[in-house]
Amino acid sequence: MKKGKLLGSALMMGALALTLAACGQSSNNAQQAPFKDWKISTPAKPAKKGGSVKVAVETDTPFTGIFNDELSSSGVDTEVSQYGSESLFSTDDHYKINNSGAATLKIDRAAKTITINIKPNVKWSDGQPVTAKDYEYAYEIIGNKATNSQRYSTSLEDLVGFKEYHEGKASTISGLEMPDGESGRKVVLHMQQMKPGMKISGNGYFWETAAPYHYLKDVPFSKLISSDKVRKHPLYFGAYRVTKVVRGQSVTWKPNKYYYKGKPKLSKITCSVISPNSVAQSIKSGKFDVAEVITSQWPNISGAKGVRYISTKTLGYTYLGFKVGKWKNGQNVMNNNSKMNNRALRQAIAYGMNVNQVAKRYSYGLTFRVPTLIPDQFGAYHDSKIKGYSYNIKKANKILDKAGYKKKGTYRVQPNGKPLTIHFMAMSGSSTQEPIIQNYIQQWKKMGLHVVLTGGRLTEFNSFYDKLQNDAKGVDMFQGVWGLSSEPSVNDLYGRGAQFNYSRYATKKNDELIAAMDSQKSFSTKYRVKKFHEWQEYMNKEAYVVPVSNHYTVMAVNNKLTGYSLRPSKSMNNGWPNWYYVGYAK
């Protein structure tokens, strides 16, 4: 209840900020951006039976089409399977697992077990019941080396015996118990360690979907990923079932009459690929009933008729990272002599970014500044007291002067008198990326900082991550993007042993705080929240990583549709809406 309110107020604030942003724009933009009317769901209306819906899949490359959560690794695949692929668990709006989904969850800290009970009416789209074995089979697909699934992770090794199974030392997973047998509906997971994040979906310690064992058992693990049963005729237990796949281009879905919540309303859903360049025109000409708005195309979408905009904040952020170390022997090792290992310099650079101005100018208010590394979608875990680094060149100059970065001519020099050139790496992307980055560089120049782009220009996606992962020379700071898991723990992104911690910072205090967040004591939400706030404060002060901005996910939805919602509690728990609720209004 409290959390729900928090989310509401956060959205209101977002809406307010957006309205203000809209007022500041030129008149033609102002009329295009009625942000204040935007909701997270379509208005609730009685729906009629039947009707078909066309959904745009916006991608430059044909989708892979691996219709199995244990094997797929692309976001677009998750997107095209959103109509049928449902998680076993439902959540509230802050991703806390509740019992309203296909299965219930019971966590026993003392016994170190997680008990999963699949509800009796949950059936695959061929009418077969979803059983305990289906859940075990999902683990087998991930764990068996022959499948080469990319979903295996160290966190999943928390299940007793899963590592042994993965390494081929055991033929079954010893910690996965099925008290009522394979065809039962109860699974007990015996865990090595209980983690406070387990209550929240997306925690990664246990798997949250099932795979149809009765259907796939004849396919050898090594052939699973390319088999027709996964690529052309998959089974799901969600609201809709696949009826036709045109490889890489489109998927057609029809109602799953065995769906445990009841028969879905629409008679057909077709999702098909469209080039991102054509999105604005498609929305305007009504080619699709649901399409995602691409921020940089917003001005061209204005005036689209028959469309309602549904929006929510994306779970993620763009951030500025400073390289202060290297990845050595499986952990991050800081280099105290590194150029960027100076807090004052990092803070000053952060103060120099005019994020709000840039957001207004280049993304029409659809992006916004993020003050802390735990965004407000995480409810209480987000520390609203932290204001982050809002644009303030005066303050930045003061900090630099105090820290000994004296001006010699146009530019400042390092405290040791050596010249200072900062190599900044940013990824190439949308058409507005270049002016945004140049804008930042201009601001830093005003402060006397000589910032140049790594390689003299924006870096292509593959090179970008190649350079980051290998701690390449010529990168002092970089602008990266993180999509976040719904469990707020930061260990995988910012821990000492986290390879994704591309800044390569690792301090004792950081270790302590991260450990505390995932400690046994943190089973008390109050304590965990406190530690999250302390960590955010620490990170804000040290500025090894500075959150920059985030954007709204905006869906252009046919205004005759009802029941379309981006609320986590109304989703299939994969970031996309549960289409069971969607229908045409009467």
Add this chain to the structure above:
Amino acid sequence: MWKTVLRRFLIMIPQLIILSMLVFLLAKMMPGDPFTGMINPNSDAKEIARLRQVYGLNDHWWVQYCRWVGNMFHGDLGQSYIQHVPVASLIWDRAVNTFWLSLLTVLLTYAIAIPMGITAGRHQDEWQDQAIQVFNYITFAVPGFVFYILGIWLFSFTLGWFPISGSVSASASGFWGVLGSRLYHMILPAILYALITTTTIVQYLRTGIVDNKVEDYVRTARSKGVPENVVFNKHILRNSVLPIVAFLGNTITGLLSGSMIIESVFSYPGMGKLFLDSISQRDYTTLTALILLFGILTLLGNLISDILLSIVDPRIRVK
């Protein structure tokens, strides 16, 4: 003649070996690998490192090259890193799409270009010729992608006559339904592509006709009282199509390699698009197989051109 063809085939072998090595090396020199982009909250860095090892991506390039060639001789082009299906099946899927699109394009190109070239040549410097020249200048000067995007905007979005992307509609069913839908998806890209590729053929044909018109043998034919139509069709036209025949070999290559630009603009899943995607996604297995295929096609296309030319023009004999 057959000796020549055989010799040309034998020369192709070292050419292909060098090409494949170059391609492989260049592909490996690109920053990143198929797993570079796999960074999301669900992926584990250690697991990705393990998979790199499994797929042998950490080996030296020559080790990987030898493995690749070895597999190829066993008829195995490998598995696509991104699409997770055998490369051969992936390429076959796309090649079919590209083949039909290209065939339609080629037919349309010749259907448009030959009458235009003949008209322009026959009515040299008259208004017909000038109109065709203006058209030629426009299609030659406008970059392909601008032309295609304008075409989509006008015919697909504004008028709503044609689909905007893909090769077949999701709702098409039955043999005729699918065939019709495929054709419907191909028409706009094929027409646009054909319009823009006519330039060269029109120019060749026009120049040929203009040049041949004043040749001695034409004058002789006319002075003998041969009817004008026969003079034109038998003496002038036949000699003027020679350069176009030479062109045909390359056109056949194009039939399978596809056009990257038009396929990208129309999100048409063909070979050109597959090639671009495999570069950006570092899908080495697909990329190398494709380049090798394109290489073979180009060499074959040249060979066919030469053979065709020698058939059409007895003066040319391959030695």
